[in-house]
Amino acid sequence: MQLSLELEYWTVDDTGALASAKPVLDRVDTLHAESADPMLEVVTDPCADVPELRAEVAARLREVLEVAREEGRRIVPLGTPLNAGPIATNDGPRTEIQRRVLGETFDYATRCAGTHLHVDQIDGAEADQLNLLTALDPAFALVASSPFHRGHPVAACARSHVYRRTCYADHPRLGRLWPYVEDVDEWEERIDETFDRFRRQALSSGVDPEAFDEHFAPEDSIWAPVRLREKYGTVEWRAPDTALPGQILRLVEDVRDVLALVEDRRVEIGGRAGITSSSVSLPAFDWLQQQVDTAMDHGLESAPVGRYLASMGFDPASYAPISAELDDVVHLSRSRSRALRLRYADRLERDVGALAVERAPTRWGVA
Numbered sequence: 001m002q003l004s005l006e007l008e009y010w011t012v013d014d015t016g017a018l019a020s021a022k023p024v025l026d027r028v029d030t031l032h033a034e035s036a037d038p039m040l041e042v043v044t045d046p047c048a049d050v051p052e053l054r055a056e057v058a059a060r061l062r063e064v065l066e067v068a069r070e071e072g073r074r075i076v077p078l079g080t081p082l083n084a085g086p087i088a089t090n091d092g093p094r095t096e097i098q099r100r101v102l103g104e105t106f107d108y109a110t111r112c113a114g115t116h117l118h119v120d121q122i123d124g125a126e127a128d129q130l131n132l133l134t135a136l137d138p139a140f141a142l143v144a145s146s147p148f149h150r151g152h153p154v155a156a157c158a159r160s161h162v163y164r165r166t167c168y169a170d171h172p173r174l175g176r177l178w179p180y181v182e183d184v185d186e187w188e189e190r191i192d193e194t195f196d197r198f199r200r201q202a203l204s205s206g207v208d209p210e211a212f213d214e215h216f217a218p219e220d221s222i223w224a225p226v227r228l229r230e231k232y233g234t235v236e237w238r239a240p241d242t243a244l245p246g247q248i249l250r251l252v253e254d255v256r257d258v259l260a261l262v263e264d265r266r267v268e269i270g271g272r273a274g275i276t277s278s279s280v281s282l283p284a285f286d287w288l289q290q291q292v293d294t295a296m297d298h299g300l301e302s303a304p305v306g307r308y309l310a311s312m313g314f315d316p317a318s319y320a321p322i323s324a325e326l327d328d329v330v331h332l333s334r335s336r337s338r339a340l341r342l343r344y345a346d347r348l349e350r351d352v353g354a355l356a357v358e359r360a361p362t363r364w365g366v367a
Contacts (some may be wrong), residue, residue, distance in 0.1 A: 001260055002046040003053050003252060004234075006116035008242050010076040011038045011068065012345065016338030018084055023071035028064060035095045036110040037088035038081075040064070046118070050253045057245050058355040065349055074345035078322065079144065079159035079241030080111050082337035083151030087111060093215045100205040101171070101198065108167040111149065112159045113242040117252055118234035119259055126228060128267040129235045130187060131180045132259060133226045135273070135282040136237075136312060138295035138305055143243040143251050144323035151332045156299030156323050159241045164296075168223070174198060175223045177292060179285045180269055187228055195221045243322060244351040250319070258313045274311045283308075299323060 011021040018038040025031050025040055032041040042060050047053035061075075068075050081087070087110050089095070099106045122129060144157035155161035168175025173194045181187045195218040202212050219230055225239040240251060258275070266279040273283045282288075295305045299321060306316040322344065332340070 001122070001256060002048060002120045003050065003256060004046045004118045005042075005044045005053065005057065005248070005252070006032075006118075007042040007057070007245070007248070008034060008039055008113040008115070009042065009064075009348075010078060010081055010113055010341065011040060011073045012076055012338070012341050013072055014074065016074075016340075016342040016345075018081055018087065019073060020088070021073070024064065024068050024073055027067050027071070030060065031064065033090060035089050035091060037090055039110075039113060040075075046120075050249065050256060053252065054249050054355055057249065058352055061245060061348075061352045065352060074342060075348055076341045076345050077113075077145060077242050077244050077348045078341065078344055079113055079146040079157065079243070080149055080162065082146060082148045082340055083332045083334050084111075084337065085334070093211060097202055097207050097212060097215060100207055101201045102167065102174075105167050105169065108162050112163045112167075114159060114163075114238060115143075115240040115242050115248055117237045117240075117255065118229065118232060119237075119256065121228070121233050121235055122263060125262045126235065127181050127183050127187065128262040129259060130226060130228060131267060131269065131282060132262060132280065133235060133237045133255075134177060134180055134285075135288060136255060136258065137177055137225055137239050137288070138291045139251065139255065139309055139312075139314060140239040140241065141295040141299040141302075141305055142309070142314065142316065142319040142321060143240050143247045144299050144321040145241040145243040147323045147326055148329075148332055148337075151334070151337070153327070153330065155297050156301065156321075156327070157241065157296050158323075160239070160296045164225075173222070173224075177225050177289070180282070184228070191218045191222065191228075194218075241323075244347060246351050246355060247319070247321070249355070254314050273308060275313055301327075 011019055013019040020037050021040040025033050032043055034041055044056045047056055089110055140157055146158045147153045147156055149158045149162050164176045198221050203209055227236040229236050261280050268279055269282045270284050271281040274281050291305055291308050294302045300306055300316050309316050
């Protein structure tokens, strides 16, 4: 099962103030620009296993960090900028159209930095993969990296709170978790329905039909936490924050191990959550949504969330989310935010230097 990552990071200057990523983007061809000017995205090639992915992430980040230093930039692995004023954006046609539909709340998306994991689709088990990743959604709590939005603590995972509850509050089909599916046909029907609704909303907002059709297609017109990407032959999980790469790679390995179980175990929905030698049982979606909300608000401080994640194959005690390091602060000034960005830029550099490439042992006999 091949794996690849898309890792979004903030760029700051030597004072910790948000600064344009353009000088780094101009020098590193493999980087992707984001709509937020002080953000860049590191994208890996598909890798055969976690050790190969670890080496790929380390190599790409070493280059980015080196170039960033030369350009007077630091790279920050936090889910939000903590506290900042207006954030400059680079609005291309897609961004402009989204802004027309979502209105002012779209600006909140420019304050969110996340991680996207792509895993190969398993032929005949795509619906199981979609459903399992849906059930694993609360695992974003394991790597939550910021509780702050504009200087105030809003949730243990502020990025998910801002993105799902604010940016897409009035458009849940575009940006929030979708229910389980019976099969891929049902998923594709949902995609088509959501795309048609999005297109109608765009046109009613004054978007030219030809401009819309040039920049959007059904597959890339939702921003939900789980997506089936036929273009790449992958299932994409967009739930986690950006965080230290070692934290992300630990999460990737755990998620990979669970997803690989669909090849030889039944995936059942509606029972008591857990993994046995013959099946993977997913909770009812309504119950899952409660866990997602609790994970968003309280993270690993919630005992029920910890127990649920343990039942799904994770060891919550082995994770130390950055967000928990900041949970006793009631307000962050912009100057304090700048200092914290530099602190975590330092942490990122140390983490990249320490990334190991040895193959880690797997569980449940998953290779």
